[in-house]
Amino acid sequence: MEDVESMVEDEIVLKVEDLYKSYNNVIVLKGISFEVRRGETKIICGPSGSGKSTLLRCINLLTKPDKGMIWLEGEELTTRSININKVRQKIGFVFQEFNLFNHLTALRNVSIGLEVVKKMKREEAYKRAMEVLRKVGLEEHAHKYPAELSGGQKQRVAIARALAMNPSIILYDEPTSALDPQLIGEVLEVMKALAREKVTSIVVTHEMGFAQSVGDEMLFMYDGKIIERGPPEEVIHNPKTEIAKKFFERIQELYGREKR
Amino acid sequence: MSFWEEFIAYLMRGWIMTVELLALSIPLSILLGLALATARVYGNKVVSLIAAGFVALLRGLPLVVTLLIVFFALPRIGLYFDPFWSAVIAFIMCSGAYQSEYVRAAIQSIDVGQSLAAQALGMTKLQEVVHIILPQAFRRALPGISNEIIYLILYSSLAYIIGVQEIFATAKHFNSLQFRPIEIFSTTALIYAFMATVATFFFKKLEERLKIPGLEIV
Numbered sequence: 001m002e003d004v005e006s007m008v009e010d011e012i013v014l015k016v017e018d019l020y021k022s023y024n025n026v027i028v029l030k031g032i033s034f035e036v037r038r039g040e041t042k043i044i045c046g047p048s049g050s051g052k053s054t055l056l057r058c059i060n061l062l063t064k065p066d067k068g069m070i071w072l073e074g075e076e077l078t079t080r081s082i083n084i085n086k087v088r089q090k091i092g093f094v095f096q097e098f099n100l101f102n103h104l105t106a107l108r109n110v111s112i113g114l115e116v117v118k119k120m121k122r123e124e125a126y127k128r129a130m131e132v133l134r135k136v137g138l139e140e141h142a143h144k145y146p147a148e149l150s151g152g153q154k155q156r157v158a159i160a161r162a163l164a165m166n167p168s169i170i171l172y173d174e175p176t177s178a179l180d181p182q183l184i185g186e187v188l189e190v191m192k193a194l195a196r197e198k199v200t201s202i203v204v205t206h207e208m209g210f211a212q213s214v215g216d217e218m219l220f221m222y223d224g225k226i227i228e229r230g231p232p233e234e235v236i237h238n239p240k241t242e243i244a245k246k247f248f249e250r251i252q253e254l255y256g257r258e259k260r
Numbered sequence: 261m262s263f264w265e266e267f268i269a270y271l272m273r274g275w276i277m278t279v280e281l282l283a284l285s286i287p288l289s290i291l292l293g294l295a296l297a298t299a300r301v302y303g304n305k306v307v308s309l310i311a312a313g314f315v316a317l318l319r320g321l322p323l324v325v326t327l328l329i330v331f332f333a334l335p336r337i338g339l340y341f342d343p344f345w346s347a348v349i350a351f352i353m354c355s356g357a358y359q360s361e362y363v364r365a366a367i368q369s370i371d372v373g374q375s376l377a378a379q380a381l382g383m384t385k386l387q388e389v390v391h392i393i394l395p396q397a398f399r400r401a402l403p404g405i406s407n408e409i410i411y412l413i414l415y416s417s418l419a420y421i422i423g424v425q426e427i428f429a430t431a432k433h434f435n436s437l438q439f440r441p442i443e444i445f446s447t448t449a450l451i452y453a454f455m456a457t458v459a460t461f462f463f464k465k466l467e468e469r470l471k472i473p474g475l476e477i478v
Contacts, residue, residue, distance in 0.1 A: 060380060089382035099373035103396050103472050113381035116391050147474030158377075165381065 011037050012071075013169050013200050014059070019068035021054055028054045029065070030224035036169065039198035043211040043232055046221035047247055052204045053096075055221070056171045059202070060091040073168055089117055092162030092170035096177050098154040100146040106133060106157045107142040110164045118165070132160040136190045152183030156190050163194070170194070172203040206251055208236055220244050267434060267444065274430030275451060281344070281416050281426060282455075285351040286409055292356025293405065294398070297363035298389055311360075318357035323418055326350045331422040347419035347426075355412045362404030366397035399470050406463035413455050427451060 014036040021029040028051045036042050044052050057063040059070060061077060061084050070077040077087050100109050110129035114120040120128070133142050136156040146154055155175055162170050172191065176184040188210050195201065195214035205211060211218055211232040218235040220228035228235050228244050239245045261269075299311035318326065331346035341349060370393055378388035420429035431448040435441055 062376060062379060085382045085384055087382075088380055091380075093377075093380035095373060095377065095380075097373055099371075099377035101374060101377065101392055102475060103399070112391060113383075116387050117382045145473045145475065147472065161377075161381070 013038050013040075013073060014202075015069075015071040016055075016059065017069045017071075019055070019058060019070070020066045021051075021058055021063065022066060028224055029058065032068070032221075032224075032226060034219060034226065034229070036200060036202060038200055040200055040216045041195040041214050042202045043215035043218040044202060044204045044221060045206055045211070045218065045247075047243075050221040051224045052221055053173050056093070056173050056202065056204060059171060060088050060093055062093075085117070089113075089165055090168045092165060092167035094155070094158050094162055094170065094172045094175050096174040098146070098151070098158045098178070100154055100157055100161075102146055105143050105145055106138060106149065106153075106160075109146070109157055110161045113161065113165050129160070129164055132164045133157070135163070135193075136160045137186075150183060151179045152186045155179065155187045159187070159190055159194075163199070168200065170199060170201040172201060172205065174204050174206075176205065176207060206255075208232075208248070208251060208255070212236065220247075263438065263440065263443075267438075267447070270430050270434045271427060271447065271451070274425060274427035277344075277424065277430075278416055278426040278428075278455075281347055281351065281419060281424070282413060284348045285355065285412060285416070288348075289352045289355035289359060289408075289412065290405060292352055293359030293363050293401075293408075294394060296356060296360035297367055297397075298394070300360070300364055301367050302385060302389060314353075315357045315360055318353050321354075323350065323354050323415055324421060326354055327418060327422050343419070343423045346422055347416075347424050351412060351416065351419075355408050358411075359401075359405050359408045362401040362408070363397060365404075366400035367393060369400060370396050399467075399472070402463065402467050402470070406459065406467075409463070410456050410459055413459055414452060417452070 012035050016035070017033050019029050019032040020027070030051075032051075032055055034042070044055070046052055054063060058065040059077075061082075065078060068078065072087060072090060075087075076082070100106075101112065104112060107126060107129050110132055111120075111122070111125040114125035114128055115122055118125075130139065130142060133139050136159055138153060138156055138160065141149060141153060141157075146157070149157065159170075159175075175191065176187050179187065184207070188207060191201075191203070192210065192214050203210075203215070215232040217229060218232040219226045220235055220239070220241075222241075222243050227241050228239055235244065236248050239248060296311045296315055299307050300315070301308075303311060321329075327347060327350045330341065330350045331343060334341065334346075374392055374396065375388060378392045383391070416426060417428035419426050420432065423429075427448060431444050435444045438444070
């Protein structure tokens with residue numbers, strides 16, 4: 001009995017239970033609960049201010065939640081005794097604004113975590129970084145600095161930087177929102193490829209085409225709560241709440257019906 | 261020996277001493293500046309307060325007074341340094357305090373995203389500061405630092421006050437023997453101007469070398 005249970009438990013990579021967070025008396029998260037299984041791509045969407053980014057930041061403890069629990073591979077992150085830096089090594093984070101290290105080449109942006117945090121030898125780290133850069137199609141740009149790359153290339157380097165650490169899960173915080181429209185595709189392609197390789201991830205995005213093609217489940221957030229959840233197709237096309245319905249209509253007005 | 265032969269020999273002895281003073285003071289003052297700024301920005305309350313107090317104190321003292329305190333007052337509490345080391349210590353503390361303000365401003369100008377990205381990779385605060393923040397802050401502080409280094413080169417002449425036989429001291433002494441102030445002090449002035457020029461050139465080259473491609477305007 002216990003064995004069966006632990007096997008089922010094993011499949012859950014991330015578990016969030018009844019998470020609360022407030023800033024200056026404004027409650028941003030009001031009891032968020034969900035689970036992410038291995039290989040799953042979880043999509044989170046919702047209007048701005050609904051708490052999506054705060055939720056992601058709570059998960060890798062960039063922000064400290066007020067209440068509630070988070071487990072990563074069975075280890076509780078919300079205890080006082082947790083080694084935050086150890087946890088973060090296992091959680092990749094891709095920022096909306098890329099946040100590449102400006103003074104380092106693409107290659108070193110990817111390798112620095114391996115060198116400094118994982119204490120890998122420099123040569124070994126470079127080799128691994130090069131492999132990952134090849135994967136995101138940026139091998140020939142490895143020696144360029146962030147300021148010499150386009151937005152799409154920057155974000156792909158950022159994805160490579162997260163991926164190189166071999167994380168248990170990758171959190172994407174609106175990864176294409178800061179990009180020019182013609183650069184969004186290349187980033188989504190990389191993310192799709194990773195999703196198909198069963199890299200576990202949570203993606204905060206408004207790219208509905210992406211959500212439908214690789215998303216396993218969609219969570220719709222509003223006012224700090226998850227008000228809808230289900231297969232992306234279902235949530236997008238048959239939302240149960242008026243709020244979600246309006247939101248998706250608005251998105252469709254803006255982006256049209258084409259799939260990415 | 262002609263006047264010039266004797267003078268050059270005198271001056272060279274002093275100049276070597278000046279170069280020794282600076283060779284120690286310049287790199288160590290830069291390190292102190294980085295350390296003080298880091299302590300102020302990232303240290304806990306106590307560390308930050310100590311660093312801020314140190315900077316406020318050193319910036320509030322004329323360098324002459326700092327030199328005299330290190331050389332004459334510290335021995336009273338059992339800390340004895342010879343004139344050379346007293347000067348080096350005073351220079352490092354004074355210049356480091358001033359430089360730390362440039363570095364602190366530079367640290368605070370670094371986008372918070374750099375810090376978040378470092379944290380997200382699992383870096384400790386120290387790793388983040390050493391590998392991500394300071395390399396960028398140092399580049400931004402460099403013009404200010406080079407300014408302070410040029411001051412340091414010029415005010416190293418104050419070491420004569422506690423008896424260090426640096427170039428100004430030897431020039432002054434030689435003048436009291438020969439009394440030819442025009443030749444003696446204008447040559448000395450030229451040497452200081454030369455050192456300041458070399459420093460300016462060196463820092464310009466360093467800035468170019470450290471320039472981040474594509475990021476010319478920051």
